[in-house]
Amino acid sequence: MTARLLLSLKPLHTCKLLTLAISFILLSLSCFAQKKYAFVAGRVIDEQENYLSHVSITQLGNQSGITTNDTGYFRIKVPADRAFALVFSYTGFRTEQKNFLLNENEEEFIVLRLERTASVMQEVVVTDQRDRREAGLIRPNPKTIINLPSVTTGVESLLKVFVGSNNELTSQYSVRGGSFDENLIYVNDFEVFRPYLVRNGQQEGLSFINPELVRNISFYTGGFQAKYGDKMSSVLDIQYKKPKRFGGSAYVGILEQGLHLEGTSRNDKFSYLIGARNRSNRNLLSRQETQGNYVPSSADVQAMFQYQLSKRWQAELFGTLSQTKFSLVPAFSQLTSSVFSPYFTANLGLDIYFEGQEKDQYKTNMAGLAFTNQVTRQLRLKWLVSRFENDEQENVDITGAYLFGDRDFDQSQPTFGMIVNPLGAGVFQNFSRNKLNITNWNFSHKGNFDRGKHAFQWGAGYDRTQINDRLNEWEYQDSAGYSLPLNPSSFQLAKSVKSVADLDIDKFSGYLQDNIVLGDSLNTYTLTAGVRFNYNSLNKELLVSPRIGASWKPNWKRDFIFRFAAGAYHQPPFYRELRRYDGSINTALKAQKSWQGVLGFDYNFTGYGRPMRWTTEAYFKHMTDVVPYDMDNVRVRYFGENNAKAYAAGIEMRLYGELVKDAESWISIGFMNTKEDITGDTYKKYTLDAQNQPVDSVLVEKGWVRRPTDRRITFGMFFQDYLATNKNFKMYLNLLYGTNLPYSIPNNVQYRSALEIPAYIRVDIGFSALLLDADKSRRRSHSPFLGFDNIWASLEVFNLIDRDNTISYLLVKDFSNTTYAMPQRLTPRLVNFKVVARW
Numbered sequence: 001m002t003a004r005l006l007l008s009l010k011p012l013h014t015c016k017l018l019t020l021a022i023s024f025i026l027l028s029l030s031c032f033a034q035k036k037y038a039f040v041a042g043r044v045i046d047e048q049e050n051y052l053s054h055v056s057i058t059q060l061g062n063q064s065g066i067t068t069n070d071t072g073y074f075r076i077k078v079p080a081d082r083a084f085a086l087v088f089s090y091t092g093f094r095t096e097q098k099n100f101l102l103n104e105n106e107e108e109f110i111v112l113r114l115e116r117t118a119s120v121m122q123e124v125v126v127t128d129q130r131d132r133r134e135a136g137l138i139r140p141n142p143k144t145i146i147n148l149p150s151v152t153t154g155v156e157s158l159l160k161v162f163v164g165s166n167n168e169l170t171s172q173y174s175v176r177g178g179s180f181d182e183n184l185i186y187v188n189d190f191e192v193f194r195p196y197l198v199r200n201g202q203q204e205g206l207s208f209i210n211p212e213l214v215r216n217i218s219f220y221t222g223g224f225q226a227k228y229g230d231k232m233s234s235v236l237d238i239q240y241k242k243p244k245r246f247g248g249s250a251y252v253g254i255l256e257q258g259l260h261l262e263g264t265s266r267n268d269k270f271s272y273l274i275g276a277r278n279r280s281n282r283n284l285l286s287r288q289e290t291q292g293n294y295v296p297s298s299a300d301v302q303a304m305f306q307y308q309l310s311k312r313w314q315a316e317l318f319g320t321l322s323q324t325k326f327s328l329v330p331a332f333s334q335l336t337s338s339v340f341s342p343y344f345t346a347n348l349g350l351d352i353y354f355e356g357q358e359k360d361q362y363k364t365n366m367a368g369l370a371f372t373n374q375v376t377r378q379l380r381l382k383w384l385v386s387r388f389e390n391d392e393q394e395n396v397d398i399t400g401a402y403l404f405g406d407r408d409f410d411q412s413q414p415t416f417g418m419i420v421n422p423l424g425a426g427v428f429q430n431f432s433r434n435k436l437n438i439t440n441w442n443f444s445h446k447g448n449f450d451r452g453k454h455a456f457q458w459g460a461g462y463d464r465t466q467i468n469d470r471l472n473e474w475e476y477q478d479s480a481g482y483s484l485p486l487n488p489s490s491f492q493l494a495k496s497v498k499s500v501a502d503l504d505i506d507k508f509s510g511y512l513q514d515n516i517v518l519g520d521s522l523n524t525y526t527l528t529a530g531v532r533f534n535y536n537s538l539n540k541e542l543l544v545s546p547r548i549g550a551s552w553k554p555n556w557k558r559d560f561i562f563r564f565a566a567g568a569y570h571q572p573p574f575y576r577e578l579r580r581y582d583g584s585i586n587t588a589l590k591a592q593k594s595w596q597g598v599l600g601f602d603y604n605f606t607g608y609g610r611p612m613r614w615t616t617e618a619y620f621k622h623m624t625d626v627v628p629y630d631m632d633n634v635r636v637r638y639f640g641e642n643n644a645k646a647y648a649a650g651i652e653m654r655l656y657g658e659l660v661k662d663a664e665s666w667i668s669i670g671f672m673n674t675k676e677d678i679t680g681d682t683y684k685k686y687t688l689d690a691q692n693q694p695v696d697s698v699l700v701e702k703g704w705v706r707r708p709t710d711r712r713i714t715f716g717m718f719f720q721d722y723l724a725t726n727k728n729f730k731m732y733l734n735l736l737y738g739t740n741l742p743y744s745i746p747n748n749v750q751y752r753s754a755l756e757i758p759a760y761i762r763v764d765i766g767f768s769a770l771l772l773d774a775d776k777s778r779r780r781s782h783s784p785f786l787g788f789d790n791i792w793a794s795l796e797v798f799n800l801i802d803r804d805n806t807i808s809y810l811l812v813k814d815f816s817n818t819t820y821a822m823p824q825r826l827t828p829r830l831v832n833f834k835v836v837a838r839w
Contacts, residue, residue: 149766164714177674178233205298205324223565226530253834349407499583580640
């Protein structure tokens with residue numbers, strides 16, 4: 001009985017034991033599974049690759065998470081062997097989600113770039129402090145470029161709102177009294193160049209930068225850090241996009257057409273960015289004072305490819321190919337002026353009849369390759385190699401017969417519009433056969449290392465430049481039957497330049513700087529101190545340039561930041577500075593040197609219930625070993641000698657804000673004085689008798705004179721508005737004003753800065769209407785516009801007030817050999833229409 005009972009209980013006991021064992025095993029497996037973890041680490045940066053601290057990082061579906069530290073670094077424990085997502089969020093930036101599937105104990109390192117949201121002004125006020133801390137730094141919204149009504153569509157048109165302009169036909173700009181040759185331009189850390197023989201006007205084509213590809217703009221008007229190169233005026237640092245999805249844009253206008261595509265691979269390791277543009281100024285130039293057959297054309301293609309080689313290595317390939325052609329067969333030119341030198345007269349006219357033609361061609365190509373290695377969370381290294389080639393040709397053979405004198409403006413007379421009282425007549429011939437080829441190889445390295453409150457940056461570079469120049473140009477002038485200048489014993493040309501130059505230049509450069517953050521959240525101090533060096537084999541000159549910058553954000557009720565910068569900014573000669581007036585090359589030319597100081601403040605406030613920002617900076621530049629230059633028509637002509645000293649001093653004020661809600665606008669005003677003193681600039685001043693005949697002379701020194709860029713007051717404004725009842729109809733106004741500029745008789749000491757170019761006033765306005773919005777739910781499935789984000793149509797009116805702005809002077813002589821200056825005008829009023837589509 002007992003045995004039978006035990007036998008009956010045994011299966012039951014066995015089942016319980018089995019159940020307990022299974023439960024224990026499952027519990028153990030569950031506990032073991034919970035211990036299977038992986039890790040995700042990385043760094044969060046903004047579009048300018050600045051570290052973002054306190055970025056919130058959470059696992060999708062969970063409430064708790066972590067934040068990045070002061071260097072943007074994070075490391076978070078995540079589940080292994082199953083899919084999950086991390087969400088990155090930060091005030092003023094777009095929220096990003098990254099998906100992962102990691103093995104047990106695997107650690108993945110990522111570098112995440114957050115993009116700003118559409119409300120740019122709010123971001124500037126709340127989060128982004130870099131452009132507030134650094135002297136001279138302006139960071140405009142690149143999305144504004146496409147809306148800016150301007151003849152030269154591009155980033156440079158936007159910059160002219162801040163620094164002023166005197167020529168809408170060029171992409172060149174002058175910053176704080178410097179010439180365009182004193183400006184640095186970078187695209188994704190690659191230094192880029194522009195054509196050198198090209199004149200600053202109708203012969204120019206597209207600017208180098210494609211605005212549709214731009215992600216970020218950093219523009220330094222002075223006081224820039226040691227990490228930037230060896231120029232004296234400004235730095236334009238452009239960062240192109242890093243696509244995150246497929247997209248693109250296309251625009252068609254009367255002046256310009258363009259297309260761009262961007263996208264990524266399925267695993268997000270590879271991304272591409274491609275843009276193509278075509279431009280023709282034929283309609284723009286058809287109403288110039290010089291009538292003729294204009295055939296200008298310019299086209300370019302740019303591409304950037306990026307590939308994530310591994311968790312820590314990234315490769316980037318950048319290439320561009322550009323070609324500009326300009327052809328002109330002039331027929332007739334009619335100029336009119338009420339002012340000429342040295343006397344005043346009314347209704348002075350000049351009629352010129354042409355024969356011959358001008359044919360110019362400029363080709364530019366560039367290729368760059370970069371490798372970036374995120375060695376550790378604190379250390380990042382970058383290696384770059386690039387090749388730039390510029391091939392240019394100018395061919396001019398134009399003869400003109402001219403007659404000038406008083407023009408009749410009485411419409412009741414049969415001579416209306418004709419010259420009725422001739423003062424002079426003559427013939428001139430301009431001839432040139434110029435060729436220039438510049439090839440530049442660059443090998444460079446850059447590094448960043450973060451250590452607590454310090455951020456060390458360093459770099460070193462080697463450049464190999466080859467210049468092959470063939471210059472052959474001359475000018476013949478005939479007046480009243482004899483050649484000018486008059487020499488009965490021989491035949492002379494008014495101007496003759498012929499030279500050959502073959503140069504190979506090796507340049508070594510480098511920098512080291514430290515960026516320090518001190519204080520606390522109530523009183524924040526930043527200090528940037530660095531030094532750079534430069535040595536080139538042409539003149540064997542070693543340059544050392546220390547630079548320092550600082551900022552202070554006091555614990556005040558009002559949001560002020562004070563900033564300061566000072567240092568040496570030296571500029572070794574590149575090409576144009578080397579060539580004298582006679583075409584010879586001065587290989588012993590030293591670098592132009594300057595010591596500069598900048599002091600200013602940045603103030604954020606609320607006006608009309610919207611965020612506003614007011615900045616003010618005062619600056620002074622002391623320059624030595626200056627190479628002076630003249631504006632010969634619309635081309636820069638250097639003296640080729642370090643025979644001048646100069647200075648520039650001024651103050652600039654800017655207001656950023658939403659003058660109209662959700663529409664950012666800018667107002668900029670500047671006051672400046674820049675002068676130079678050329679060594680040995682003496683001339684003979686004659687004493688005249690009663691019959692105006694010279695009887696005696698004395699040697700006079702010219703002394704300090706205005707530099708060619710001495711514009712005392714500049715004003716720029718970009719204003720946006722929209723209909724109160726419909727934001728899809730918008731208006732954009734671009735206004736530029738600058739007081740007079742000095743103009744010199746080329747290669748003439750006595751009449752240096754003797755003439756004045758009148759004030760430049762330019763008003764361009766644009767109107768745009770939304771044809772297709774981003775709401776795709778209302779489109780039919782078979783609609784041809786199903787894939788488009790939006791389509792805009794714009795109507796632009798250039799030179800709204802139809803002002804005859806003067807760019808330069810044409811010098812002519814009358815029968816008594818007196819020289820007159822006839823103004824050459826810029827573009828009149830013109831209407832442009834374009835359509836922009838994005839997907």
